[in-house]
Amino acid sequence: MNAISVKDVWKEYDGRVILENINLEIAPRAFVALVGPSGCGKTTFLRMLLSEERPDRGSITIARQPLPAEPGADRGVVFQRYSVFPHLTVLGNVVLGLELKAAPLLGRLFGSSRRAAEDEARGMLAAVGLAGSEEKYPAQLSGGMQQRLALAQALIAKPKVLLLDEPFGALDPGIRAEIHVLMQKLWHERPLTVVMVTHDLSEAFSLGTRVIAFERRRNEPSDGGRYGATITRDFAVWPKRIAGEPRPPKKKSMPGRDDPVPLTGPLRDDPALQGDAP
C-alpha cells in the first residue's frame, strides 16, 4: 500500500537548518494538506518526497520501500505553474507521461503502442474536463484548464502518490472551486495518497483528510540558522473524509453536519496556520 513514513528527517541548506526532526506517518489514500508560514520548508519537504532533494538525516519510505534515488512515475507532481510543456499539444503532454513511463530513455512510443497511449490519454483528458481541447497548446488554455492538464499529465502514469505544490494558488476563486470538485473526484476514484502544500487554510480543510502545520519553534536572527521548522499541529479533518466515499452534495439553504470545519475562532487566528496569503 502507498503509505508514507517519514522518520526523524532533517534538511539543511548552506549550514542553515530548514527542517528538523520531521516525523510523519501518512496512511494509504490520505489527503494531507501542508500549511505553514512562507519559507518554512514546505516545498523542500515535498521535493524530498519527490527525490529531488535528499534528507541530511532520517529516512522516508513509501509502501515500506526506501524512496528511489530519482523522481519517477510512482510519484506524480503538479506545481502552481509550468508543470506542462508549452511546445506540446494538450494530447502530446499527456501522452508524454505514458511515454516516459514506458520508455524512460527514449521518451517515444511508436505504432500501435503510440495509438493505445493516445486513446488512454484522451480518456484521461475527458476525466479532467478537457475533451475537445486535445489539439490545443497550453498557451491557448485558461489557467484553470492548464492545471487540469497538469493533473492529467501527472495522473496518466498512475502514480501511487500525488504531490501538489500550491497547484490552485494562482486561480480565481470560481475556477478554484470548480477544480476543487475535480480534485476530490480524482482522489475518490483513484488509489492515490495525496500531499498538497497550500497557503489557503480553507482549501486545506475543504480538500484534506488531515491538515499539518510546519512552523519554526525558535526563530531569532541570533539563532544563526540552527533551528528549522518542524510539525507543530496535526488536525484530523472532521467530519471524516474517506477516499472512495464521496459525501453527498451539500444542501444549499441549511448548514449541515457535512460542512467543513468552520474556520473561525482560535483556529483561524492560530499563527501556526497563517501563510502569507492575504
Ligand SMILES: Nc1ncnc2c1ncn2[C@@H]1O[C@H](COP(=O)(O)OP(=O)(O)OP(=O)(O)O)[C@@H](O)[C@H]1O
Ligand atoms: N536549493 C536551495 N538552496 C538553498 N536554499 C534553499 C534551496 N531551496 C530552498 N531553500 C531555502 O529553504 C527555505 C525553505 O524554502 P521552501 O521553498 O521549502 O519554503 P516554503 O515553506 O515552501 O515557502 P513558500 O511558502 O514561500 O513557498 C527558504 O529559506 C529557501 O530560501
